[in-house]
Amino acid sequence: MSYLRKIEYTITPNESFKILRNCSGCGCKTIFHNTNSFRVNANGSKIDVWLIYQCIKCKHTNNLTVYERCRPESILQEEYEGYLSNCNKLAFEYGTDSQFFAKNRVEVDWSNIKYIINRKNDMLLETDQFFHEGDLLVVNNSYALKIRTDKVVSEILNLTRSELKRLEKSGIIVVTKEKQEHKIMVEIKGELYSDRTI
Structure with missing residues (x-):
């Protein structure tokens, strides 16, 4: 036709997705938001990268895995620098990627x-x-x-x-x-x- x-x-x-999970500080299931901050840890020849989420009530944090035990050369230099500088654009890309949340086995708060x-x-x-x-x-x-x-x-x-x-x-x-x-x-x-x- x-x-x-x-x-x-x-x-x-308009913003990164919030997640629902048990908070050790609150002692119950609460909402965590994207802090737009990454944590990068170099351990020998391997690198770990996490995106940090934070409880909106008590500020306890939860790290969602971006890379785990990854070889440094497998990450693009520009991307790696984005993790180190807490690039907002990069944090938003991960914070709105449903597959990223599925990989981390966390529940997205779709209600709001x-x-x-x-x-x-x-x-x-x-x-x-x-x-x-x-x-x-x-x-x-x-x-x-x-x-x-x-x-x-x-x-x-x-x-x-x-x-x-x-x-x-x-x-x-x-x-x-x-x-x-x-x-x-x-x-x-x-x-x-x-x-x-x-």
Whole structure:
């Protein structure tokens, strides 16, 4: 099927993911945040690198493994210098990498993820802020954030969740998810805003 317009969006986290784990200081499961600091330890011919997380209540720390018993020459010099200088960009990259957390076997706190939705091809909508029949919206969630699909689509279309549900039920909107590619596809098949003023 051909579409009048293909409008792409990206979902990007505003901050590093927080994690949930047992805290020895608090004596219970608490939230730890990314300190944007690395710990580097050279032991003979091997190097260990950790990203330091900290309990938001008592400030106890927990080190998440970046490299373990690694040969120095296997790390790019620029990257290694980033660990030593506590590069914020590098800390953010690890702090938003789901595979990094899976490798460390820690639980991400998905309940309060802060994110922004950016429109990639903004020029298409400079003079027309409305969506029309024949539009295809592609929402890229490359960070694999666990956010409700209806919440994301409602935000983009400026609809309430109940309005979205009604439009889906009537076939005016068709929402599909491509889980492997972390995408949401929204097909507009009719008039969205006929019964209200935006």
